[in-house]
Amino acid sequence: MAGTFTTSMARNIFFGGTIFFLLVFLALTFQNEQIIPQRDQRAQLAANPAIAAGKKLWETNQCIGCHTLLGEGAYFAPELGNVYKRRGPEFIKAWIKTQPTNTPGRRQMPQFNFTEQQLDDLTAFFKYVSEINTSNWPPNIEG
Amino acid sequence: MNSPAIADIKVHHPPGDLAIWVFILAELLAFGVFFTTYVVTRMHNVALFDEMQLTLDRNAGALNTVFLIAGSWCVARSVAAIKLDHRAASARWLLWGILAGGGFLVVKLFEYSAKFEAGINLATNTFYMFYLSLTFFHFMHVILGMVILLAVWLKAHRGGYSAADHHGLETGASYWHMVDLVWIILFPLVYVMR
Amino acid sequence: MQYKSQSVAKLYFIAAIGLFVAQILFGLVMGLQYVMGDFLFPHIPFNVARMVHTNALIVWLLMGFMGAAYYLVPEESETELFSPKLAVLMFWIFLVAAALTVVGYLLVPYAGLAKLTGNDLLPTMGREFLEQPLPTKLGIVVVALVFLFNITMTVLKGRKTSISIVLLLGLWGLAIFFLFSFYNPDNVVKDKFYWWWVVHLWVEGVWELILGAILAFVLIKVTGVDREVIEKWLYVIVTLTLITGIIGTGHHYYWIGTPEYWQWWGSIFSALEPIPFFAMTLFAFNMVNRRRREHPNKAATLWALGTGVMSFLGAGVWGFLHTLAPVNFYTHGTQITAAHGHMAFYGAYVMVVLTMISYAMPILRGRAANSNKAQVMEMWAFWLMTVAIVFITLFLTAAGILQVWLQRIAATPMSFMDTQDKVALFYWMREWAGVVFLIGLLVYIWSFFCKGEDKTAA
Amino acid sequence: MNMNARRLDFIFAVLLIGTALTWWMGETGHAGPAAVLGILAIAAVKGTLIIRDFMALRGINVFWPTMVIGWLLLVLGIIMGGYWKGL
Numbered sequence: 001m002a003g004t005f006t007t008s009m010a011r012n013i014f015f016g017g018t019i020f021f022l023l024v025f026l027a028l029t030f031q032n033e034q035i036i037p038q039r040d041q042r043a044q045l046a047a048n049p050a051i052a053a054g055k056k057l058w059e060t061n062q063c064i065g066c067h068t069l070l071g072e073g074a075y076f077a078p079e080l081g082n083v084y085k086r087r088g089p090e091f092i093k094a095w096i097k098t099q100p101t102n103t104p105g106r107r108q109m110p111q112f113n114f115t116e117q118q119l120d121d122l123t124a125f126f127k128y129v130s131e132i133n134t135s136n137w138p139p140n141i142e143g
Numbered sequence: 144m145n146s147p148a149i150a151d152i153k154v155h156h157p158p159g160d161l162a163i164w165v166f167i168l169a170e171l172l173a174f175g176v177f178f179t180t181y182v183v184t185r186m187h188n189v190a191l192f193d194e195m196q197l198t199l200d201r202n203a204g205a206l207n208t209v210f211l212i213a214g215s216w217c218v219a220r221s222v223a224a225i226k227l228d229h230r231a232a233s234a235r236w237l238l239w240g241i242l243a244g245g246g247f248l249v250v251k252l253f254e255y256s257a258k259f260e261a262g263i264n265l266a267t268n269t270f271y272m273f274y275l276s277l278t279f280f281h282f283m284h285v286i287l288g289m290v291i292l293l294a295v296w297l298k299a300h301r302g303g304y305s306a307a308d309h310h311g312l313e314t315g316a317s318y319w320h321m322v323d324l325v326w327i328i329l330f331p332l333v334y335v336m337r
Numbered sequence: 338m339q340y341k342s343q344s345v346a347k348l349y350f351i352a353a354i355g356l357f358v359a360q361i362l363f364g365l366v367m368g369l370q371y372v373m374g375d376f377l378f379p380h381i382p383f384n385v386a387r388m389v390h391t392n393a394l395i396v397w398l399l400m401g402f403m404g405a406a407y408y409l410v411p412e413e414s415e416t417e418l419f420s421p422k423l424a425v426l427m428f429w430i431f432l433v434a435a436a437l438t439v440v441g442y443l444l445v446p447y448a449g450l451a452k453l454t455g456n457d458l459l460p461t462m463g464r465e466f467l468e469q470p471l472p473t474k475l476g477i478v479v480v481a482l483v484f485l486f487n488i489t490m491t492v493l494k495g496r497k498t499s500i501s502i503v504l505l506l507g508l509w510g511l512a513i514f515f516l517f518s519f520y521n522p523d524n525v526v527k528d529k530f531y532w533w534w535v536v537h538l539w540v541e542g543v544w545e546l547i548l549g550a551i552l553a554f555v556l557i558k559v560t561g562v563d564r565e566v567i568e569k570w571l572y573v574i575v576t577l578t579l580i581t582g583i584i585g586t587g588h589h590y591y592w593i594g595t596p597e598y599w600q601w602w603g604s605i606f607s608a609l610e611p612i613p614f615f616a617m618t619l620f621a622f623n624m625v626n627r628r629r630r631e632h633p634n635k636a637a638t639l640w641a642l643g644t645g646v647m648s649f650l651g652a653g654v655w656g657f658l659h660t661l662a663p664v665n666f667y668t669h670g671t672q673i674t675a676a677h678g679h680m681a682f683y684g685a686y687v688m689v690v691l692t693m694i695s696y697a698m699p700i701l702r703g704r705a706a707n708s709n710k711a712q713v714m715e716m717w718a719f720w721l722m723t724v725a726i727v728f729i730t731l732f733l734t735a736a737g738i739l740q741v742w743l744q745r746i747a748a749t750p751m752s753f754m755d756t757q758d759k760v761a762l763f764y765w766m767r768e769w770a771g772v773v774f775l776i777g778l779l780v781y782i783w784s785f786f787c788k789g790e791d792k793t794a795a
Numbered sequence: 796m797n798m799n800a801r802r803l804d805f806i807f808a809v810l811l812i813g814t815a816l817t818w819w820m821g822e823t824g825h826a827g828p829a830a831v832l833g834i835l836a837i838a839a840v841k842g843t844l845i846i847r848d849f850m851a852l853r854g855i856n857v858f859w860p861t862m863v864i865g866w867l868l869l870v871l872g873i874i875m876g877g878y879w880k881g882l
Contacts, residue, residue: 027279060452064464156856272598
């Protein structure tokens with residue numbers, strides 16, 4: 001009758017509600033998969049194997065432990081999602097080669113001893129990321 | 144039958160389980176925030192919203208309103224019937240309510256397929272983002288409401304509810320009315336008002 | 338202690354606290370590197386310290402959850418653990434794997450570690466929080482599955498309470514969503530999209546079920562309120578958590594190449610995420626106010642109430658501050674995120690594990706509660722750590738606001754590094770608050786060794 | 796037929812009329828503040844009837860009808876405000 005509050009009903013609503021919202025989320029994910037091809041530059045990725053190689057270098061040197069990429073990562077060093085647009089490929093390569101700066105008191109980036117080929121792969125990766133449609137984020141070129 | 148209308152007796156709690164009412168309030172809040180966002184966004188894009196609104200099928204929207212209020216009415220009658228211990232009638236009314244929900248889904252699917260054939264998706268423009276999001280979110284609620292009613296009907300059909308005990312029936316009915324209530328705002332807001 | 342097999346929890350709790358200390362020490366190293374950039378360079382670069390800091394946190398929380406489950410499930414199920422031996426074995430495997438991983442982080446350059454551990458077979462390393470080498474990740478899966486098997490079998494052979502059902506669901510969800518850490522496509526957008534299925538659906542989804550279940554268990558014990566009442570509200574709270582939190586994932590899909598509809602869905606549903614946390618706060622206070630007994634363990638009650646308040650502040654309020662897309666556009670990837678992360682993790686998960694430890698540890702050591710002296714010390718630790726985390730959060734928030742202003746809003750935006758120099762004062766203050774936190778933690782550990790008149794035996 | 800059922804039928808009829816009215820205003824291109832106000836008033840009446848009679852919140856502890864009808868009026872108020880500013 002009116003005015004009861006039972007554990008079994010609370011449990012049913014918990015399971016029902018959870019499944020329901022999971023289904024809505026999966027539907028949104030399905031739509032997501034349909035729309036991202038227009039935004040994620042997958043054609044570039046397929047055409048240029050250097051990008052995947054660059055991504056692997058990005059990962060195996062744990063760049064995300066200091067930098068952010070599209071705003072995600074550590075907040076210790078600059079955003080690199082748009083670094084290709086901010087600095088250009090030559091600057092990026094020269095910068096990586098001359099690390100660490102050894103300026104006393106300044107944050108230091110390790111020397112990774114990349115080959116020229118690897119530096120090109122990395123810049124290809126940065127170029128690719130910088131061209132992903134991020135809804136105009138970051139607000140300005142400084143990231 | 145001249146028994147007193149039981150709904151008129153003063154009680155302190157809403158019909159059905161308190162847990163469903165917490166859920167209903169949470170859902171109303173989510174829809175409320177969604178509606179508010181729609182209104183605020185429309186304020187900044189009046190021309191787009193007014194233009195795009197004309198591309199919607201208002202007749203389908205109105206027909207669906209009829210389906211939902213009919214469904215709500217059937218379920219209310221089902222609760223009224225069980226309070227008089229008319230078990231078969233109660234189950235029958237419930238089935239009509241579920242059928243009305245089915246009618247809503249069919250109309251909505253026709254409406255959606257027309258939109259999808261026109262290549263419309265969530266990224267088409269801000270108006271269609273809202274149209275699809277709001278109606279889809281509500282569409283899912285209609286399905287959920289029907290699933291709940293179906294479970295309730297299975298029990299009602301076996302004569303599982305009585306005038307003395309129809310807690311589950313009232314719980315399901317309360318949720319179903321919420322689905323109707325939300326559409327009462329959604330239809331004029333998205334389809335009609337300009 | 339009602340069941341002998343509950344005692345395996347002790348191992349997990351001790352290891353958890355040990356890793357907690359490691360986490361804080363590396364946190365202090367990082368905090369110093371924020372203002373003295375070359376501190377310990379090149380021996381411990383920032384990225385390595387951060388990896389240890391975050392991974393130690395995750396592992397010790399997992400250890401805490403497992404210990405809590407091993408303690409809680411036999412009592413709820415009213416039966417001995419399915420296999421205490423398996424629980425002990427898994428503990429050592431987990432601990433050794435965690436220790437080896439940390440040693441690997443510290444002694445081998447990351448690229449070398451990747452090569453050494455077969456990252457080429459299935460590249461999964463080098464993504465935030467999922468830095469663990471492949472063998473460690475597989476180890477986590479094995480440990481988690483054996484643990485779940487053990488716990489599930491225990492529940493199946495005994496009484497099935499709502500608390501153990503919610504806990505099991507949370508733990509199973511934890512294991513299932515971790516599987517997405519093995520999916521690492523070249524496509525950065527998809528990589529990031531499914532990465533959040535581990536990170537978000539853990540901390541803003543299934544972990545909250547674990548949190549709710551542990552809190553409900555301790556509240557039943559310390560307040561003596563009817564199980565019926567507490568379990569009903571547990572269900573209501575976890576329902577609210579999942580109906581807001583699952584679609585709330587969308588608040589991570591604003592700026593990573595995903596479609597713009599996520600800005601609306603994510604904003605709306607994540608804006609509702611504080612509600613379950615608020616409900617949890619009310620729940621904790623309400624139950625304590627309606628208590629039917631005065632439990633001698635005052636410290637555990639304090640931790641339980643603290644969890645309610647701090648999770649609401651950290652996860653609820655600080656999350657809400659920057660969850661709306663138009664705000665997040667400016668705050669995404671700044672110190673604001675760091676501020677929220679610190680208070681949310683501490684307020685929700687650190688505190689709930691410490692609540693459980695505070696309640697269970699005295700019983701595991703053969704007494705209902707610690708001596709008054711030890712409890713007073715533990716409460717000092719509570720206040721020192723909690724106040725310190727509040728200040729860490731406030732200083733990081735201040736740094737974040739200034740950073741957003743200088744780097745993203747100002748007419749002539751400053752570069753990242755120049756901005757960092759401008760906010761250095763706040764980083765210094767954060768570091769000092771961190772030192773206070775460490776002192777609190779040391780007091781906390783000290784309280785375990787504090788002698789004094791014990792309360793009546795359990 | 797009892798009183799309660801007859802009342803429900805009557806409310807159903809009112810809801811149908813309200814829906815027809817809303818639909819008609821859309822079909823005949825009614826727009827502007829007066830039309831919006833009219834449509835929202837219809838929605839308020841329909842919503843209140845559903846809440847009070849179908850949801851059966853009539854005559855129970857004031858908390859519940861206040862919450863739900865309050866929600867309805869708040870949302871309709873926000874809509875009115877929004878349309879007032881951007882018509």
